Amino acid sequence: MQLLTYLKNHGIFVAVINPLIMKKYSAIGLRKGKTDKLDSIKIANYGIDNWFKLTDYEATDEVYSELKLLGRQYSHYIAMRIESKLVLSNLLDRTMPGIKNLLKNRSDKPEKDKLNDFVKEYWHYDNITKKNEKQFINSYFKWAKNKGYHQSETKAKQIYALAQEGIPTLSSSTPSTKMLVLEAVRVLS
DSSP states (O other), rough: HHHHHHHTTTTTTOOOOHHHHHHHHHHHHSSOOHHHHHHHHHHHHHHHHTTTTOOOOOOOHHHHHHHHHHHHHHHHHHHHHHHHHHHHHHHHHSSSTTHHHHOOHHHHOTTOOOHHHHHHHHSHHEEEETOOOHHHHHHHHHHHHHHTTTOOOOHHHHHHHHHHHOSSSSSSSSSHHHHHHHHHHHHHO
């Protein structure tokens, strides 16, 4: 691109040719060989043969620069999102082991994530097990209705059983646990 910019700045006609087209053109010739001198002759002959079809290259620096910037920002955003999901996943493995398998996101809407919404409400198994099963089922139904999710008694019972059997390695009584889990969810919202 630097050579192209230099030539254009000095008012020289420049045509950008697809390398595949040039390869096919050079394959037509009878003489085979691969040296810089032969390559330059083939390129010059292509220019002479197709002079009437060639167009002067017009730089699209602004569009190219913007696309390059957008591509980099998108890659950065995706990398941050993946990292944030991994952080939340690791925290959930320590506060609510197994919950990710029960609450998989199947929504067509990216802003609606059942696991994240559930973790905002019940960020630790202790918040589930401090209630009896019936209280949790009622609480789950209320939460599901408010968030627009299907109210499944079977799912509520599975979550309650998982909470009773699960062994969290991060205590809910540690002040930073709630903050860490909720912040990991907030970053993904």
